[in-house]
Amino acid sequence: MEKMRAMVLEKCDKIENNPLKLTNIDRHEIKRPDEILIKIEACGVCHSQLHGIEGDWQDIGIPPTLPTVPGHELVGKVIQVGDKVTKFKVGDRAGITPLLEACRICQYCKEGKEYLCESSIITGESYKGGYTEYITVAEDFATKVPSDMKPEYAAPLFCAGITAYKAVKASEPQSHKKIGIFGIGGVGHMAVQFAKVENCDVIAFSRSQNHLDVAKRLGAIDTMKFSENQEEFLANLKEKHGLLDAAIVFAPADIVTDTAIKAVKKGGLVVIATIGEKPAFMAFEEKTIRGTLIGSTKDMEQVIKICDEKNLEVISEVFPLEKANQVLKKLKDSEIKARAVLIP
Numbered sequence: 001m002e003k004m005r006a007m008v009l010e011k012c013d014k015i016e017n018n019p020l021k022l023t024n025i026d027r028h029e030i031k032r033p034d035e036i037l038i039k040i041e042a043c044g045v046c047h048s049q050l051h052g053i054e055g056d057w058q059d060i061g062i063p064p065t066l067p068t069v070p071g072h073e074l075v076g077k078v079i080q081v082g083d084k085v086t087k088f089k090v091g092d093r094a095g096i097t098p099l100l101e102a103c104r105i106c107q108y109c110k111e112g113k114e115y116l117c118e119s120s121i122i123t124g125e126s127y128k129g130g131y132t133e134y135i136t137v138a139e140d141f142a143t144k145v146p147s148d149m150k151p152e153y154a155a156p157l158f159c160a161g162i163t164a165y166k167a168v169k170a171s172e173p174q175s176h177k178k179i180g181i182f183g184i185g186g187v188g189h190m191a192v193q194f195a196k197v198e199n200c201d202v203i204a205f206s207r208s209q210n211h212l213d214v215a216k217r218l219g220a221i222d223t224m225k226f227s228e229n230q231e232e233f234l235a236n237l238k239e240k241h242g243l244l245d246a247a248i249v250f251a252p253a254d255i256v257t258d259t260a261i262k263a264v265k266k267g268g269l270v271v272i273a274t275i276g277e278k279p280a281f282m283a284f285e286e287k288t289i290r291g292t293l294i295g296s297t298k299d300m301e302q303v304i305k306i307c308d309e310k311n312l313e314v315i316s317e318v319f320p321l322e323k324a325n326q327v328l329k330k331l332k333d334s335e336i337k338a339r340a341v342l343i344p
Helices: 047-054 151-158 160-170 188-197 209-217 230-241 255-265 297-310 323-333
Strands: 003-009 019-025 033-043 073-079 093-096 099-101 134-138 143-145 179-184 201-206 222-225 244-249 262-273 286-292 314-322 339-341
Touching: 003 099, 003 323, 019 323, 033 093, 033 143, 033 179, 033 222, 033 323, 047 323, 073 134, 073 151, 093 134, 143 297, 151 160, 151 297, 151 314, 160 244, 179 188, 179 255, 179 314, 188 201, 188 209, 188 262, 188 297, 201 209, 209 222, 222 230, 230 255, 230 286, 255 262, 314 323, 323 339
Parallel strands: 179 201, 179 244, 201 222, 244 262, 262 286, 314 339
Antiparallel strands: 003 019, 033 073, 033 134, 033 339, 073 093, 093 143
C-alpha cells in the first residue's frame, strides 16, 4: 500500500513538547462508490485543534480516539472518483469541513442540519484529518471550490469561514444592528466581514491590539480591548456605545461569555460559538442565549459564493506541514494574526 506523510498525535500533551510526530502512514484509498480521493493542497490550523491536542477537552470526548491525524478545514484537488460519483470529476478543487460524514437518515439530516447528526464523523478526530497529504470523503460532504480560488485562501473557509457565517446568521443580522464580536482571530476576522455584508454596525473586542487593528481595517465601526475587570469594561462600553443589540462569542473563556451576556441589552441576543461553562443568566432580562455549530453543506456553498462574489479577505500565514507543532505554539502565544495554513 502506498504511504503518505502525516503529523500524527499518539497521546495528548502540551504543544511545547511537540506531540505531533511526522510519520508515514497508509495512504487513504477509495472504498465506496460515492467517495472521492483528494490530494490536499492546504489545511487551516484551528484553535479548537490546539485544545484537542493538549487534552483540554478530553472530558467531553475530544479527541475520541488515538492515534489521530488532526486538521479539519482543508482544500485540495480531486485525483480519483468512485464509480457512482456525479458531483465531482478528476481535476476539480474540493474542500471539507469538520463534518466528514453523517448518517443521512436521521431527523437532523433530513432537516438539512446534518452537522447535528448523532452519528456524525468529525474530520481530524481519526486518521482522516487534514495534517497529511491525501483524504477520502463521500461526495455529499465535500464542497466545490472555484479553480481560481487559492488553496491558502479557501482552506480556512471550511471551518473559520462557515463558523463565522453561521454565527452571524444566528445573531439575526439587520441593517445597523449593533453587534459585538468577542474574539478576533481566525473565526472572528471572518465574522466581522460577514456582519458587514449584512450592513451591521460591528464592535470588536479582543485582548490583542493586533487583532483589534485587523478588525478595524476589515470594517468594524469601533474596537475595544477586552478586560477581565468586568465592571470597568462594561462602564466603558456603555459610555461609548450603550449596550449591544447582540453579541457573538468566539473566545473560549468563561469570563468573556459572562461579560458578553452582560454587555447585551434586555431582550438582546447572545450567540455562543465556543465551549465553556454555563454562565450566570437573569431570566427577567428576556435575553436569548443561542449556541451555534459550523453549518450544513448548503451553508458551506453559500460561504464560498459570498467570499467569491464579495471578495472577502482571508488573512492567512503559510507554513510547511512538518512545522505543525511550531505553528500551534505560535497560535497558543497569539502570534498568528488570523489563520495559519499548513501546506503538505
